[in-house]
Amino acid sequence: MQSGPYRVGDVMTRAVVAVGRRARFKDIVERMEQWQVGALPVLEGDGRVIGLVSEADLLPKEEFRDSDPGRVTQMQRLSDLAKAGAVSAEELMSAPAVTVHADATLPEAARIMALRHVKRLPVVDADGVLEGVVSRGDLLKVFLRPDEDLAEEIRRRLLDTLSPAPDEPVRVTVAEGVATLTGRVEDDSLIPLAVRLAQGVEGVVSVDCLLTGTGEE
Known part of the structure; x- marks a missing residue:
């Protein structure tokens, strides 16, 4: 890999x-x-x-x-x-x-x-x-990289950067090169960083960010 x-x-x-x-x-x-x-x-x-x-x-x-x-x-x-x-x-x-x-x-x-x-x-x-x-x-x-390879690399990049709430960890899925991030993070300011990290993975076409912060209801 x-x-x-x-x-x-x-x-x-x-x-x-x-x-x-x-x-x-x-x-x-x-x-x-x-x-x-x-x-x-x-x-x-x-x-x-x-x-x-x-x-x-x-x-x-x-x-x-x-x-x-x-x-x-x-x-x-x-x-x-x-x-x-x-x-x-x-x-x-x-x-x-x-x-x-x-x-x-x-x-x-x-x-x-x-x-x-x-x-x-x-x-x-x-x-x-x-x-x-x-x-x-x-x-x-x-852009021919398999979707699962892209998802795994995004997960690795996010692992040491984000601190997801225990009850709802960040989930990453990729379909046709489009990455979707869902879940909740403890610090709202980390959401833009998560998007940049995912967009930085070569082969990712775009990122759909559905992350929320702990301050959001």
Whole structure:
């Protein structure tokens, strides 16, 4: 059973297809099709990630195939026009690559993806050597955790924090990822804390708090 917060290393894909900087355009497309991926890390000889080539990097070649862009377009789309004429990974890749370490938390990885507008991140060690790839889909794997696993983790988190009245202990149930907390606590101020603890369990979709304090009738 998972103990502590999930890390990128817990959900990342370890078997990763990559290309070298001299990989040719057609070879890149063929590898993407073969492995059903939308981007490939570009590596130096020692496995260090130096960039990432994605479908978005390849599309300008098709977009500008039969067009003659005017001066304004040329100024606005200079990078894309350069990629339209590119033939190797080195010319096509986005560099430096946006990467993440295996010990990063899933929220940290999600924030990087959102801020940098990327769908996947190469996972690298301290030397920048490729260890895997984490995608948006990988980050969503925590929502596949069984409801009972979620309930057990919430109970563990609450056990040392709340002091329920002996006649009505806090009960935790989870259905379809939605956690429901029922019962009575001795200190009303602990109710918001209980909600935060339950919401902090990875895989929980939402929390329905029905807890009451001893001062409530």
